[in-house]
Amino acid sequence: MTTIAAPLELLRSTLAGRPALPALSAPAYARAHRTYEAHSDQRGLLATWLADAVTGALPGPGARTVLSVGPGDGSVDAPLAQTRVPGRGPLRWVVAEPDAVVGERCRARLAEVVAPGGSVVLHAGPFATVADAVGPELVDVVLAVHSLYYVPDLAAAVAAAADRLAPGGSLVVLLAPLEALCLLTEAVDPGSHRWWSDDLPAALAAAGLHGTTVRLAGRLDTTACFDPASSTGREVLDFLVGADCGDLDDAARGVLLDAVAAIGTRDGDRWTVPHPVDAVVATRV
Secondary structure: OOHHHHHHHHHHHHHHHOOOOOOOHHHHHHHHHHHHOEEHHHHHHHHHHHHHHHHHHHOOOOOOEEEEEEOOOOOHHHHHHHHOOOOOOEEEEEOOOOOHHHHHHHHHHHHHHHHHOOEEEEEEEHHHHOOOHHHHOEEEEEEEEEEEEOOOOHHHHHHHHHHOOOOEEEEEEEOOOOOOHHHHHHOOOOOOOOOOHHHHHHHHHHEEEEEEEEEEEEEEEEEHHOOOOOOOHHHHHHHHHHOOHHHHHHHHHHHHHHHHHOOEEOOOOOOEEEEEEEEEEEEEE
């Protein structure tokens, strides 16, 4: 692996002055996301960590409530709810998902695993308007798994999450650090709106919360990205940079792939790159 600074600078200069890459359509985004996740071991790592963290944040036999921010189709939330320790009280799971279609899928998945005695509420809208569905209800856990990149104001979102916490409640966040992969994303689209875990401590402190952070050191298989005929490789690359790379000419695509290779490790015919995530549990100071 070589330093990323020079390949990133070459990538920035190559793309400078060109039209921005087109955004992925909703179906293309969902498809690329599934492919990307399938080529990373991060999902398994965060699932294990979440099961321990959320179980610890929901002690005792009483009924408990989780508010999940942007959980998509429930592919993380439903297995997490299913890890509930036997003998614990019923779960109420509030889903704030802007995409109504995938939100309904999440609701249905959760409904199968929180019963008996549990319930699921879907707010088909952003976290900022979740009161439309649940009023001022307080919750035991606010859960945000790779979703805070998309809020317009991180400090405001964290403050709103803190205001939702019942006494003793926890905000559980998984957010990528501004490391090699995210630096590459920003090099392709420096104007893109994304928050990284490096921005989180100040927002937590302003909301009166203190976070404990663990870094989960995942790896992403980028082998298919180097095959120009691979649709899988294109989807991994599209999700990695957050845009449709189909409009890149061969030269620009080559520079992008050189930057991917610069952060990668080769083992035989396989390429992988670091795919870390910072896992944070925050409680009131």
